[in-house]
Amino acid sequence: MAEWQPYEPDLDQLYVVRFTIAARVQHYVLIVTMTVLLITGLPLLIPGIGPRVVEGGFAFRTFAHRLAGAVMIGLSLFHVGWALLTREGRRDFTFMLPTLQDLRDLVHFVRYQLGKVDEPPPYDKFDPFEKFEYLSVVWGTIVMIVTGLTMWFFEFVLRLFPKWVYDVAVLIHGYEAVLAFTAIILLHLYHVHLKPGVFPMSRVWLDGKMSVRHLKEHHPRAYARWLEEQRLQRSRAGAPDPP
Numbered sequence: 001m002a003e004w005q006p007y008e009p010d011l012d013q014l015y016v017v018r019f020t021i022a023a024r025v026q027h028y029v030l031i032v033t034m035t036v037l038l039i040t041g042l043p044l045l046i047p048g049i050g051p052r053v054v055e056g057g058f059a060f061r062t063f064a065h066r067l068a069g070a071v072m073i074g075l076s077l078f079h080v081g082w083a084l085l086t087r088e089g090r091r092d093f094t095f096m097l098p099t100l101q102d103l104r105d106l107v108h109f110v111r112y113q114l115g116k117v118d119e120p121p122p123y124d125k126f127d128p129f130e131k132f133e134y135l136s137v138v139w140g141t142i143v144m145i146v147t148g149l150t151m152w153f154f155e156f157v158l159r160l161f162p163k164w165v166y167d168v169a170v171l172i173h174g175y176e177a178v179l180a181f182t183a184i185i186l187l188h189l190y191h192v193h194l195k196p197g198v199f200p201m202s203r204v205w206l207d208g209k210m211s212v213r214h215l216k217e218h219h220p221r222a223y224a225r226w227l228e229e230q231r232l233q234r235s236r237a238g239a240p241d242p243p
Contacts, residue, residue, distance in 0.1 A: 004231050011213035016226055018125075019208040020088050027205060029075050030137075036068035037144075038181055045174040069148050076141055095125045098135070102128040122220035129191055133183075140180050147173035 006014060019027070040061045082089040105121040106128050112120050121127070126134075150157050150169035157166055193201045197218075204210050216223040 004234055005227070006212060006230075011216060012211055014212040015209040016212060016215055017208055018204050018210040021208065022082060022086070022088065023092065024205065024208050026075060026079055026082070029071065033068045033072045033075065034180070034184075036064055037072070038177065040065040040068070041174075041177055042181065045177065066152060069145075069152075072141065073145055076145065092125075096131055096134050098128075098131055102131060120218075123218065124221040125219055127219075133188060133191070136183065140176055143172060143176050144180075147176070 043061070083093040084090065101124075105123060108117065108121040109128075111117045147169040150166060151173060154166055157169075192205070193199070197214075212223070212226070215226065
């Protein structure tokens with residue numbers, strides 16, 4: 001007897017949950033806080049690029065920037081707790097950790113782009129590019145929080161360290177913000193929303209769902225694991241295998 005497989009027409013009708021509501025809410029908060037931080041922070045670094053109300057209202061800009069920064073700190077602490085203390089958080093964090101397979105997938109990806117192999121890499125739930133983006137956000141957030149707190153509580157910092165420490169923190173904070181803005185515009189938006197196959201927008205960030213066809217074509221190892229889980233559930237339920 002052949003093992004169960006979903007019918008080909010059903011691949012577009014069946015969906016898997018890629019991101020739970022907890023993961024999506026964290027993403028929403030991150031979007032809002034980063035937008036506010038960029039709008040209120042970049043005009044100070046690059047005069048002339050922001051709205052006049054933001055540039056002219058220094059007190060308002062400072063308040064909004066610090067409020068968004070405090071929310072980001074809270075979000076970061078929540079994310080750490082979620083990744084360590086919840087089942088779904090630990091699962092997704094485990095999938096995000098780099099492995100030797102990611103290096104093999106990158107080599108496979110380059111060979112595929114050069115026409116040396118016919119099939120794209122059989123990615124798992126997250127491909128190496130998504131892992132790089134996630135780890136970049138983690139590292140960038142740590143840098144921005146440390147340098148931001150150094151600037152926020154500069155009087156306390158200057159009592160403990162020479163002024164050059166504060167000056168370096170200001171430089172790092174500003175250029176890390178420019179790097180983050182550039183990465184979002186050039187890398188994240190294209191890779192998630194604008195590339196062929198998902199243009200003009202992937203809806204997974206809205207409802208957290210991905211079609212089984214997309215899972216099978218773009219994340220084959222995750223699809224194989226989903227298929228095994230479905231077969232196990234059918235076996236437990238006593239469903240007959242296809243002839």
